[in-house]
Amino acid sequence: MLRERAIEAVLFLAALVSVFTTIGIVYILIKESVVFFAQVPIVSFLTDTQWTPLFDDAHFGIAVLLSGTLTSSLVALAVAIPLGTVIAIYLSEFAPFELREIAKPFLELLGGVPTIVYGYFALLFVTPLLQHIYPELPGFNLLSAGIVMGIMIIPYVSSISEDAMRAVPMSLREGSYAMGATRLQTALRVVVPAAFSGLASAYILGISRAVGETMIVAVAAGMQPNLTFNPLEPAATITAYIVQVALGDLPHGSIGFQTIFAAGLTLMLFTLVCNILGHLLRRHFRESY
Amino acid sequence: MNPTDLRQPRDLAPIRALIASRKRYDAVFALVGLLALMVGVLTFVALFADMAIKGLPRLDWDFFTSFPSRRAAQAGILSAWVGSTLVMLVTAFFAVPLGVAAGVYLEEYARKNWITDLIEINITNLAGVPSIVYGLLALGLFVYQFGFGQSILSAGLTLALLILPVVIVATREAIRSIPQVIREGSYALGATRWQTVRYHILPYSSAGILTGIIIGMARAIGETAPIITIGALTFIAFVPPSPVQAQPPFISLEWLFSPFTVMPIQMFNWTSRPEAAFQVNAAAAGFVLVIMTLAMNGVAIWLRYRLRRNIKW
Numbered sequence: 001m002l003r004e005r006a007i008e009a010v011l012f013l014a015a016l017v018s019v020f021t022t023i024g025i026v027y028i029l030i031k032e033s034v035v036f037f038a039q040v041p042i043v044s045f046l047t048d049t050q051w052t053p054l055f056d057d058a059h060f061g062i063a064v065l066l067s068g069t070l071t072s073s074l075v076a077l078a079v080a081i082p083l084g085t086v087i088a089i090y091l092s093e094f095a096p097f098e099l100r101e102i103a104k105p106f107l108e109l110l111g112g113v114p115t116i117v118y119g120y121f122a123l124l125f126v127t128p129l130l131q132h133i134y135p136e137l138p139g140f141n142l143l144s145a146g147i148v149m150g151i152m153i154i155p156y157v158s159s160i161s162e163d164a165m166r167a168v169p170m171s172l173r174e175g176s177y178a179m180g181a182t183r184l185q186t187a188l189r190v191v192v193p194a195a196f197s198g199l200a201s202a203y204i205l206g207i208s209r210a211v212g213e214t215m216i217v218a219v220a221a222g223m224q225p226n227l228t229f230n231p232l233e234p235a236a237t238i239t240a241y242i243v244q245v246a247l248g249d250l251p252h253g254s255i256g257f258q259t260i261f262a263a264g265l266t267l268m269l270f271t272l273v274c275n276i277l278g279h280l281l282r283r284h285f286r287e288s289y
Numbered sequence: 290m291n292p293t294d295l296r297q298p299r300d301l302a303p304i305r306a307l308i309a310s311r312k313r314y315d316a317v318f319a320l321v322g323l324l325a326l327m328v329g330v331l332t333f334v335a336l337f338a339d340m341a342i343k344g345l346p347r348l349d350w351d352f353f354t355s356f357p358s359r360r361a362a363q364a365g366i367l368s369a370w371v372g373s374t375l376v377m378l379v380t381a382f383f384a385v386p387l388g389v390a391a392g393v394y395l396e397e398y399a400r401k402n403w404i405t406d407l408i409e410i411n412i413t414n415l416a417g418v419p420s421i422v423y424g425l426l427a428l429g430l431f432v433y434q435f436g437f438g439q440s441i442l443s444a445g446l447t448l449a450l451l452i453l454p455v456v457i458v459a460t461r462e463a464i465r466s467i468p469q470v471i472r473e474g475s476y477a478l479g480a481t482r483w484q485t486v487r488y489h490i491l492p493y494s495s496a497g498i499l500t501g502i503i504i505g506m507a508r509a510i511g512e513t514a515p516i517i518t519i520g521a522l523t524f525i526a527f528v529p530p531s532p533v534q535a536q537p538p539f540i541s542l543e544w545l546f547s548p549f550t551v552m553p554i555q556m557f558n559w560t561s562r563p564e565a566a567f568q569v570n571a572a573a574a575g576f577v578l579v580i581m582t583l584a585m586n587g588v589a590i591w592l593r594y595r596l597r598r599n600i601k602w
Contacts, residue, residue, distance in 0.1 A: 004482060011390045011394035011398055014386070014387045015391040015395055017391065018412050019408060021415060022411050024426055028430055028434075087326055095322070105590045108590060110329055110333055112585075113511070113582065114510075114512070116556050116578075117336065117578060117579055124339075124568060124572075155329070180308075182308075182311040182315050208419075211419070212420070214513070218514075219560055239421050246519075264422055264425040267422060275418075279414075
């Protein structure tokens with residue numbers, strides 16, 4: 001009996017590791033950010049319009065990095081949400097069984113490609129391609145990073161959306177068909193509204209993915225802080241800035257180095273809110289039927 | 290409505306036209322859906338073909354047995370693939386036992402209380418934390434607090450934490466698919482809880498757990514951001530000390546604390562150089578990386594497919 005107890009205790013400790021990971025993340029981010037905010041008032045962190053932490057005249061306006069993050073994420077969502085939703089509706093309501101069996105693993109493979117490879121693809125394939133259409137496009141830009149990021153997120157959005165639509169009971173569809181509705185009418189007016197909370201959760205989790213994505217923007221969007229909402233310009237995102245500092249040789253403890261923890265805390269808080277919201281919505285659609 | 294309407298033959302033409310036009314929308318949407326899928330397929334083909342065309346000519350034996358170099362034509366990925374292999378060893382060493390144990394606990398042992406809820410919510414949230422945040426955790430905790438430095442150990446631990454939710458979720462799903470009668474049969478014969486887990490639950494769920502482990506490892510091998518964040522150097526022209534040695538005690542753990550580079554970092558380094566010759570190297574390294582992750586994911590998908598077909602409870 002003692003052995004049984006001991007085994008249970010060991011297994012319990014293994015399960016607790018995840019809790020300690022979260023505590024560790026929060027502890028490190030807050031501890032290091034406190035050092036940063038001791039020197040930079042939080043008001044100027046939120047309202048300054050320049051981000052020049054490495055200059056003598058240092059400014060720490062997170063808005064500059066946020067603008068890059070938001071712009072690239074918006075481009076990504078403009079790609080991923082329509083395509084992901086259409087694919088999900090198609091696979092759930094239209095596609096023959098065989099096609100679905102091939103398409104789903106394929107989409108999964110697309111989501112398994114390392115992000116650095118997507119970064120390479122954005123910089124050296126998509127950007128030159130876009131420059132054919134729009135020659136003034138600079139070599140680093142948020143547009144191609146955002147497009148590739150969107151394609152990367154498609155499998156994520158489509159698989160959660162499809163799960164949500166397949167959770168809608170058959171009887172609702174049958175009712176709709178019995179009233180003479182076609183497949184598309186049933187899909188758009190019955191299935192999509194019924195699965196709406198699931199779709200919303202897919203979108204929100206997609207947003208959180210886009211905001212946290214690092215390598216594609218670090219490679220293809222340049223690392224120049226730039227307060228802009230124009231996707232045709234180069235700009236740094238929060239994640240790209242962290243990479244840039246990590247690649248440099250700033251000493252640990254210097255204010256320039258501490259900035260990455262403040263930037264990381266901002267990122268963490270944003271994705272945390274998205275994830276919680278997404279999972280609440282997801283739980284909602286799971287419970288409603 | 291007037292009941293006589295129903296008995297009189299009505300003009301069906303407009304209704305038929307309406308239905309026909311609605312059906313046309315159906316066909317149009319089916320086409321749009323296929324096109325949307327094609328965007329994914331085409332991107333993948335373009336990505337793969339681009340790297341294959343540029344990179345394949347560079348892929349010879351020397352590419353795998355040379356260190357990175359200032360001269361693009363002589364550079365290779367020796368230190369990168371050795372580093373990736375060693376980091377993966379550390380990652381698997383920590384993530385597999387921890388993840389499986391946590392999964393078993395949550396499915397077979399956990400009581401329905403607030404601690405269990407807390408752990409479950411935690412795991413879902415951790416799965417959504419951006420990988421670069423794990424890098425910051427590792428930088429603050431492993432590199433500075435624990436003093437592991439920018440070593441293989443730090444990187445392996447970081448990636449282990451990163452894929453832990455993947456392994457846990459896969460373990461739980463595999464265990465959940467085992468019917469309750471198996472457990473009841475085991476208990477009826479007098480087995481304890483651990484005996485049931487050890488001789489029934491784990492063997493029957495092993496294929497599903499393996500699928501999760503492979504997918505997690507495929508993700509870890511391609512991760513770049515957290516490893517850059519812990520400050521891994523990008524120019525490493527040596528291999529870490531060998532784990533096996535000629536003199537007693539024959540096994541050395543020195544490699545755990547060695548500086549290193551990994552495949553995705555090597556690729557990032559080459560991608561960000563302006564010279565075209567290095568970008569060819571990046572294509573070649575990327576090709577190797579994609580083949581590796583695709584192969585791992587492919588094996589996992591195939592395993593799951595076989596599993597679904599062979600289940601006969």
